[in-house]
Amino acid sequence: MKAVTDMDPQGLREHKEDFLRVLTAWFMAEHRDLPWRNLAAPNPYHVWISEIMLQQTRVTAVIDYFLRFTAEIPDIAALASVPDDRLMKLWEGLGYYSRVRNMKRCAQVLMSEYGGAMPHDPATLAKLPGIGPYTAGAIASIAFGVPKAAVDGNVLRVFSRLLADRSDISKESTKKAYTELLDELLPHAQNAGHINQAIMDLGATICIPGGEARCSLCPVEGFCKARKEGTTGELPVKQRAQARRQEHRVILILEKDGKVLVDKRPERGLLAGLYEYPGAMITPKQMEDFEQGISGKRALKVYESLFGELGLTAKKARFALRSKHIFSHIEWEMIGLYVETTDTYDVEALAEKNIYFADAAELKERYALPGAFSAYTNEFLNRRGDIDGSH
Numbered sequence: 064m065k066a067v068t069d070m071d072p073q074g075l076r077e078h079k080e081d082f083l084r085v086l087t088a089w090f091m092a093e094h095r096d097l098p099w100r101n102l103a104a105p106n107p108y109h110v111w112i113s114e115i116m117l118q119q120t121r122v123t124a125v126i127d128y129f130l131r132f133t134a135e136i137p138d139i140a141a142l143a144s145v146p147d148d149r150l151m152k153l154w155e156g157l158g159y160y161s162r163v164r165n166m167k168r169c170a171q172v173l174m175s176e177y178g179g180a181m182p183h184d185p186a187t188l189a190k191l192p193g194i195g196p197y198t199a200g201a202i203a204s205i206a207f208g209v210p211k212a213a214v215d216g217n218v219l220r221v222f223s224r225l226l227a228d229r230s231d232i233s234k235e236s237t238k239k240a241y242t243e244l245l246d247e248l249l250p251h252a253q254n255a256g257h258i259n260q261a262i263m264d265l266g267a268t269i270c271i272p273g274g275e276a277r278c279s280l281c282p283v284e285g286f287c288k289a290r291k292e293g294t295t296g297e298l299p300v301k302q303r304a305q306a307r308r309q310e311h312r313v314i315l316i317l318e319k320d321g322k323v324l325v326d327k328r329p330e331r332g333l334l335a336g337l338y339e340y341p342g343a344m345i346t347p348k349q350m351e352d353f354e355q356g357i358s359g360k361r362a363l364k365v366y367e368s369l370f371g372e373l374g375l376t377a378k379k380a381r382f383a384l385r386s387k388h389i390f391s392h393i394e395w396e397m398i399g400l401y402v403e404t405t406d407t408y409d410v411e412a413l414a415e416k417n418i419y420f421a422d423a424a425e426l427k428e429r430y431a432l433p434g435a436f437s438a439y440t441n442e443f444l445n446r447r448g449d450i451d452g453s454h
């Protein structure tokens with residue numbers, strides 16, 4: 064691994080006081096106003112929740128979730144005891160649902176072992192469920208002023224440019240090198256949390272990805288080697304992510320008396336414990352075929368073969384509504400199989416199998432359906448005239 068000193072030709076270490084002062088002044092004047100930010104009196108619970116929500120999710124998408132979540136679950140004690148279904152409902156659409164399950168587990172550990180408070184020490188924080196080195200550094204520095212680096216994608220990009228470093232930022236060794244450098248700089252800052260947040264803001268608003276960096280507005284332009292060399296558009300170097308696996312799926316929209324069937328996914332695996340419209344894998348060729356809009360008996364036959372085990376008979380069936388959802392490693396290409404039934408069922412027997420018929424209000428308020436299904440949920444609500452933009 065390259066030593067930090069080799070990557071520091073612009074003298075970030077030698078000029079650390081200036082670098083930190085300039086960054087602090089810029090942050091105090093230009094920081095983004097965010098609901099979880101309170102520079103004078105940071106709330107550790109808010110810092111934690113926001114950092115977990117922000118993993119894999121953009122700030123603009125997180126704001127409403129954060130406000131709703133913290134209004135209903137205002138502190139660690141409340142999080143430790145919130146019912147799972149309610150927790151999932153509040154997280155619905157944010158994705159990466161293991162994050163929220165870990166958060167609850169973490170809250171329970173905090174209640175039982177830490178008197179309901181967040182520890183200040185980054186090493187202790189990093190041992191808690193769902194808290195890795197980045198989140199530990201973010202909580203320790205932002206909430207408690209501990210001089211510990213929090214290196215996320217934004218920080219990696221900013222540092223690769225500041226140092227004109229061509230190390231692959233997807234490698235652990237690069238992250239480790241930048242973390243070491245920041246760990247060395249931060250004890251000299253007036254407030255380590257402000258510096259970490261300044262670099263995050265800088266990466267989000269000025270030192271942005273692609274060839275678009277807005278260097279003329281950058282407070283640390285004078286320290287930036289890539290700017291000096293004219294290589295900002297070439298950095299950071301990042302290995303291409305592996306191609307995602309593509310799955311073709313039929314999504315069953317089975318309706319009865321204005322309600323739609325949902326079932327609960329298993330407690331392990333993708334989208335664990337969330338609700339779904341039942342789905343089945345098909346081949347790309349079948350997808351093409353179904354897309355021709357087959358209906359009537361042929362569609363009923365497909366329903367029978369794919370979903371007959373649900374034990375629900377159908378009167379009418381048709382295919383409609385293509386939709387796509389991208390997870391980190393899988394892509395779902397979906398098509399809806401719209402089925403109507405008028406039969407009477409033993410609702411209690413279905414409930415024992417975690418299968419329910421949900422009306423519009425229940426879809427909105429009760430069952431947590433992941434964003435992967437939002438095209439189908441919205442279409443159902445729309446048809447019922449129940450969409451109000453709040454879903």
Ligand code: SF4
Pocket residue numbers: 221224225269270271276277278279281282283284285287288289290295
């Ligand atoms: S000068 Fe440009 S490339 Fe360098 S840190 Fe600032 S915005 Fe990024």
